[in-house]
Amino acid sequence: MGKRFLSLWFRRLTTDYVSIRRPALLHQPFVLALPDHGRMVITAASALAMEEGIQTGMAVADARVLVPTLEVLDDKEGLTSKLLRQLALWCIRYTPIVAIDAPNGLLLDISGCPHLWGGEKVYLQQIVHTLRNKGYDVRGAIADTVGAAWAIARYGRVTPIIEPGEQADALLGLPPAALRIDPLIAGRLQKLGLDRIHRIAGMARQSLRTRFGNELLLRLDQAFGRADELIESVIPPAVYMERLPCLEPICTAGGIEIALTKLLDTLCSRMQHDGKGLRTAIFKGHRVDGQMIQAAIGTHRATHNIAHLFKLFEEKIPTLEPGLGIEVFTLEAPKTEDTGPSQTTIWEGAGGWLDKNLPELIDRVSNKMGADRVHRYTPSEHYWPERAITATDSLDEIALDRWSVTRPRPVYLLAHPEPIEVTAPIPDYPPMLFRHRGGLHKIIRAEGPERIEQEWWIAMGQHRDYYMVEDESGVRYWIFRSGHYKGTGPHQWFLHGYFA
Amino acid sequence: MSVQQDIIHRLQREILQLQGSRPPAPGQVELDMGPINTAFPNKTFPIGAIHEFICPRPPDEAATAGFTAGLISGLMQLGGVCVWVSAGRKVYPPGLKIFGVAPDRVIFMDMRTEKEVLWVMEEALKCERLAAVVGELRELGMTVSRRYQLAVEQSRVTGLVIRQQPRQLYPNAAVARWHVTHLPGLIGPDMPGVGFPRWNIQLSRIRNGHPGSWEVGWQAGRFHFETAKASVQEKVLQKLTG
Incomplete structure (x- = not known):
């Protein structure tokens, strides 16, 4: 099936947008203007203003001479592209591929879409009517090529829908400006009396190239369907x-x-x-x-x-x-x-890792509660306890390293080590007593120290000397001294976890 | 006489089944709890049931976590996954390894509030293929525990609820209520170090079973019951004397 394209042309995009937002302006000529070299230059004129003879590019002062009651509003940079993008996103409902055709149009690749709305005529009518009801002065045309649809939307006088394969006939009677060429080239063609496409379509390609450059030939080929043209959708369609x-x-x-x-x-x-x-x-x-x-x-x-x-x-x-x-x-x-x-x-019976019930449970939980709630950990090659595990969100990731059991690790680890006051007999010996949150704990047995150094390539700081100690009731703690024994100075000892 | 005994035993078993505690099906995990087995109905650890663990003080939570990790490793012996649901989790995954649980086979679900834990725990208990679900909750009321119990009777998942500093101990539908506290470690006299972990396990409520308390250690990857002494009689005596 051949491709079909729809071109939409917004004749007065920005002024239409302004009058949609301020309906009072519908009955009054107004222009949008931007400062340029110390004077206000008109960038867009409303329909009523155009009737009075105001053109874009005029100075506001000149326009005021023509229409003394002219309303002048500030234009905004980038308003056109913003509006076109919004309209393109709106058009996604009609086809998945919509491209912006700056400065004042949209291109829709509608191949295989119109039959869902009951034919191209209804399809085009619906799009154009909906946009006109919104308040946009829009014209649309459907053809086999981007170039033909573009030309018919802007210069067509007969019918907006060009049947497949008939774009050449429809194009021949249009002015060369309909070919999306540089206005300079269009002006020169006009000057030479080549005021219709059929006059240049029959000319030798060589002579056209030498006089008007490659662009004209390319545009001609694209419009007639002899060269391919790609359009870039605002939203890349997902597979x-x-x-x-x-x-x-x-x-x-x-x-x-x-x-x-x-x-x-x-x-x-x-x-x-x-x-x-x-x-x-x-x-x-x-x-x-x-x-x-x-x-x-x-x-x-x-x-x-x-x-x-x-x-x-x-x-x-x-x-x-x-x-x-x-x-x-x-x-x-x-x-x-x-x-x-x-x-x-x-x-089914194994209850294993690959069971599908589990991923579904996890999905339910993380979709209801938030994605960061479910954790699974794999070992990491670090001795520093806080860094010894890495969270993974994949169920298939297999622990690369073995979980080490050679060093005692507590079953409860406090998120932040809590300072304790200790009495230690000799430096480097485990403490005899420690006080944590007002409670005094007498240490009966201890194991250690296990020195864990900071990894200087990750963070700077003191090393830790960890002891596993047991108090008189059998409760086991993981405490450490931060740095070397200094003799003075509090807050050198911390409680970091509980053993089972 | 013996015929009558047989009939009574058979009827008791049937009643147990009606009450939701089924004997383990062939091929299903069976947990050998040594002398503690005598306390359970059918003389087997109730799998597919809700167990609650009471921890009045923070250090008890660590002891309980160790003991539950030991239980989980038994439940996961045929492969399987455990889910650990908590709000403000303190469990350190590498610390579970010593109790025979591969930390990468535990899925931690960290919630913000206890209400979220309730929902997630119930969802997890309904998930048939899990070996065990551990939930850290403060309160376990009648309604919640009944919902959980009904869920596990369907799914045969074992639910372990660690109750951290509970305010009230109302009756609930959990099958067993445990208290785990630290005991000085298992170590020979005059030996340096702290030795293997050892706990006092008190089973204060068990449906259709006999409450009691035992001393259990963890050594060489399994529960160590050498020092365990069944104190069921002791308990009865306590009751009699008031």
């Missing part, structure tokens, strides 16, 4: 993405759930077929009022289990505000991973 347009806007939770199930169904069967599983998924709803709502989930192991994914999304559905209704739903999986052939039957 795994499903869309669901709705006949009527959906505004109930039940409807959203049905849409979600349908999308999950198609997406998951596709992924299963490809041997993929998703790690993240985004469920989006495009609302009638142009807003977009979305819910995102993540999983700990690549999965295409519909029931599980639905459960993850289910908790987010109440947070989606349908407003006046949702027209189009999309579900995309930006991050996917290969999944092995499912081995559920083999692992």
Whole structure:
């Protein structure tokens, strides 16, 4: 099937935007202006102002002579591109590939989309009418090539929809400026009397190239469909993405759930077929009022289990505000991973690592409570206790190093070592007594010291001499002295953990 | 006489099953608790049940964590995963290794509030393939414990609730209530060092069993019951004398 493109042309993008926000300006000529070399230059003029003969590029002072009641508003840098981007995002509901066509248009790759709306005519009408109802003066055209759609949208007089393969006939009667060429070249062509495309289309390519450069030939080829042209979508389409347009806007939770199930169904069967599983998924709803709502989930192991994914999304559905209704739903999986052939039957009884129940539990917890709540640790090659473990979020990561049992490590470790006061007989001997939070503990037995040095390439500081001590009731503590024995000075000893 | 005894034993077993404590199925993990086994119904450690551990003081929590880690290592002996749910966790994963638990096979779920712990713990207990779920909670009321007990009777997961400094000890639906406290370490006389860990294990409530207290150590990767003495009779005596 051939490609089809739709070009939208906003004739007065910024002034339309201003009058949508301030309806009072609809009945009054106004212009937007920016300072340039010490004078105010008009950057956009409203329809009424244009009728009075005001052009863009005029100085405001000159325009005031023509229309004394002219309203002058400040233009904003970057307003056009911001508006175009917003409109492009809005158009995503009609096709996944929408490109910005600066300075005043949009390009939509609509191949394979219009039949969902019942044909190209209805499709185009719906887009243009919705935009006009919003208040934008817009023209649109559909053709086989970007160039032809662009030209027909701006210069076409007959029909906005060019049937497949007929773009050449439609283009021949248009002025050369419709070819998206430099205004300078267009002016020169006009001067030479080449005022219609059919006059240059028949000329020898060599002579056109020498006189007008390569650009004209390229644009000519692109418009006629002899050269390919790529457009860059505002949102790169995800490989795994499903869309669901709705006949009527959906505004109930039940409807959203049905849409979600349908999308999950198609997406998951596709992924299963490809041997993929998703790690993240985004469920989006495009609302009638142009807003977009979305819910995102993540999983700990690549999965295409519909029931599980639905459960993850289910908790987010109440947070989606349908407003006046949702027209189009999309579900995309930006991050996917290969999944092995499912081995559920083999692992069913083992209760092992690869069981699928566990990742699903973890997903449920981290989606409800937050992603940073579930931890799994693997050993890390550090003696410093706080750094001896690394958190990993993957269930498949196997501990590379062995867990060491040669050194005693407490079962409870305090997040911050708590200062204690001790009585030690000789330096480097374990203490006899220590006082922690007002309680006095008499030490009966002790093991140590185990000196742990700071890793200077990570952090500077004192080394620690750790002792494992037991008081008279059998409670075991892990205490340390920070640095060498100094004889004086408090807060040198700390309690860092409890042994079982 | 012996026929009557047999009938009574059989009926007792049936009642036990009706009450939710099933004997371990073949191929299922069985925990050998030495002399403590006599305290349990069916003479086996109740798997697929809720156990609560009372820790009035912070050091008891460490002792309890050690003892539970020993239990978990037994429950995980056939492979499997343990989930540790807590708010403000102090457990240091490398410290579990000495009790035979590979720390990378424990999933720590760190919640902010006790309410979140309640929800997560219940979800975890419903997850059939886990070996054990440890939850750190302050209170365990009747409603919560009953929900947990119903969940584990379905899923056969063993739930261990470590109650840190509980305010009240109301009756609840947990099968067993334990108190674990430190005892001086297992070490020969005149030997340097602190020796192997040793605890006083008090089983103050056990459904359909006999409460008692024992001295248990941990040595060479397993529970050490050498010094354990069944003090069931002692308990009875205590009760009689008031």
